[in-house]
Amino acid sequence: MSKSYVFPEGFVWGAATAAYQIEGSPLADGAGPSIWQRFAHTPGRMLNDDNGDIACDHYNRFRDDIAIMKSLGLQSYRFSISWSRVLPEGKGRVNQKGLDFYERLVDTLLENDIAPVATLFHWDLPAALDDRGGWLNPDVADWFGEYSEVMFKRLDGRIKRWATLNEPWVVTDGGYLHGALAPGHRNRFEAPIASHHLLRAHGKSVQAYRAIGQHDIGIVVNIEPKYAASDSAEDQAARDRAEAYMNRQYLDPVFFGKYPEQMRDIFGEAWPEWPQADMDLISQPIDFIGVNYYTRNVTRHDESSWPLKASPVRQPQHTYTETGWEVYPQGLTDTLTWVKQRYGNPQVFITENGAAFFDPPKAERGRVRDPLRVSYLRQHLRAVHDAIDAGCNIGGYFVWSLLDNLEWSLGYSKRFGIVHVDYQTQTRTPKDSARYYAGIVASHGARL
Ligand SMILES: N=[N+]=NCCCCNC(=O)[C@@H]1[C@H]2[C@H](O)[C@@H](O)[C@H](O)[C@@H](CO)[C@@H]12
Numbered sequence: 001m002s003k004s005y006v007f008p009e010g011f012v013w014g015a016a017t018a019a020y021q022i023e024g025s026p027l028a029d030g031a032g033p034s035i036w037q038r039f040a041h042t043p044g045r046m047l048n049d050d051n052g053d054i055a056c057d058h059y060n061r062f063r064d065d066i067a068i069m070k071s072l073g074l075q076s077y078r079f080s081i082s083w084s085r086v087l088p089e090g091k092g093r094v095n096q097k098g099l100d101f102y103e104r105l106v107d108t109l110l111e112n113d114i115a116p117v118a119t120l121f122h123w124d125l126p127a128a129l130d131d132r133g134g135w136l137n138p139d140v141a142d143w144f145g146e147y148s149e150v151m152f153k154r155l156d157g158r159i160k161r162w163a164t165l166n167e168p169w170v171v172t173d174g175g176y177l178h179g180a181l182a183p184g185h186r187n188r189f190e191a192p193i194a195s196h197h198l199l200r201a202h203g204k205s206v207q208a209y210r211a212i213g214q215h216d217i218g219i220v221v222n223i224e225p226k227y228a229a230s231d232s233a234e235d236q237a238a239r240d241r242a243e244a245y246m247n248r249q250y251l252d253p254v255f256f257g258k259y260p261e262q263m264r265d266i267f268g269e270a271w272p273e274w275p276q277a278d279m280d281l282i283s284q285p286i287d288f289i290g291v292n293y294y295t296r297n298v299t300r301h302d303e304s305s306w307p308l309k310a311s312p313v314r315q316p317q318h319t320y321t322e323t324g325w326e327v328y329p330q331g332l333t334d335t336l337t338w339v340k341q342r343y344g345n346p347q348v349f350i351t352e353n354g355a356a357f358f359d360p361p362k363a364e365r366g367r368v369r370d371p372l373r374v375s376y377l378r379q380h381l382r383a384v385h386d387a388i389d390a391g392c393n394i395g396g397y398f399v400w401s402l403l404d405n406l407e408w409s410l411g412y413s414k415r416f417g418i419v420h421v422d423y424q425t426q427t428r429t430p431k432d433s434a435r436y437y438a439g440i441v442a443s444h445g446a447r448l
Pocket residue numbers: 018021166167170222224292294295325352400407408416
């Protein structure tokens with residue numbers, strides 16, 4: 001007898017995007033530049049010199065995109081707010097037209113019975129704040145608290161689920177350690193400072209919310225479960241370091257008020273000691289965590305790898321996506337049960353899960369066949385259900401992404417959308433995976 005995959009009553013089905021990846025018009029209506037607008041216009045930083053000047057033109061087409069969400073039966077939509085649209089200098093003067101855009105977006109979602117879930121920071125720090133040191137300046141926590149307060153006062157109530165940060169690990173690892181992402185630094189001493197100030201900013205935002213908000217606030221992290229490549233002590237230790245570095249570096253401070261002990265092994269003299277007051281600010285209670293899951297990592301010791309001394313081992317028996325990520329749905333179940341066991345079964349939303357497979361630049365007679373993505377979604381949604389059967393407190397699932405969009409420094413070369421975007425005409429075409437997902441939503445999982 002095969003198992004039923006019907007999801008619990010109240011489980012929320014959605015899709016996710018991020019401002020700089022879809023909106024376009026980054027400087028419209030008084031908006032200030034973000035570090036991503038600046039990075040994307042820096043020669044050599046972006047594949048094919050792509051940038052977010054147009055992207056999916058969502059800033060102008062959001063009503064059409066909400067109509068597509070409605071046609072798919074989505075109950076919720078996770079988006080991010082561009083900080084520098086609202087505060088062009090990152091602090092101080094509010095740009096009402098920037099706020100007005102997000103108010104129109106939220107009100108149109110609500111008119112279509114789609115619950116908005118807002119991420120306050122999805123990597124696009126105001127350039128004016130980067131000029132003042134950005135995530136390296138301890139004042140950034142207060143700047144983020146000020147911005148958060150502006151948004152809570154204007155939209156809390158219509159938005160009932162807020163995320164402070166999206167993936168602080170990627171911001172730090174990509175933006176400050178390895179330099180592949182904005183602001184493009186490569187500095188072992190900066191990375192732990194940026195991480196810590198991101199977490200302090202999270203804490204200031206939660207503090208502001210507790211004073212004025214009436215609903216839920218949390219943080220979104222990417223989790224990539226690590227599996228030792230062998231039983232050797234050095235591979236096990238490499239796995240432990242990799243897990244501490246990516247998966248515990250942010251959740252341990254938020255839930256336990258302390259960093260993983262491996263952080264000093266990894267960063268050595270570059271790992272500072274922080275005051276307890278900071279850890280108290282960081283570890284205030286939150287209402288949920290967003291988990292972004294894409295893949296797993298089979299980890300071996302690698303003396304030549306910097307600074308982790310750990311490297312992935314390819315798994316040729318499995319499919320890999322266009323971004324080079326192994327398709328491993330069991331890793332999602334393992335991730336969710338790990339979070340349950342380690343952090344006391346907090347409410348979790350899968351705030352991103354999806355894959356880039358090759359899709360053509362144009363639809364063929366109004367259709368885009370993406371069987372690999374249909375299979376990916378089926379396998380991973382079943383994995384979520386298995387975690388719920390194991391007692392995990394999962395509130396909902398947001399597929400990454402609603403639309404093909406700007407994949408950061410990879411430009412438009414990678415398509416994650418369940419809806420195809422023809423970047424020459426801005427025509428949207430729901431892919432086969434969108435129709436598949438709509439059927440899952442309509443049957444609440446029964447058709448999985
Ligand atoms: N190696 N490796 N392992 C996986 C680590 C994944 C780190 N990148 C993400 O999670 C980003 C997240 C981001 O929110 C979104 O804005 C991005 O478009 C997606 C797709 O890239 C994902």
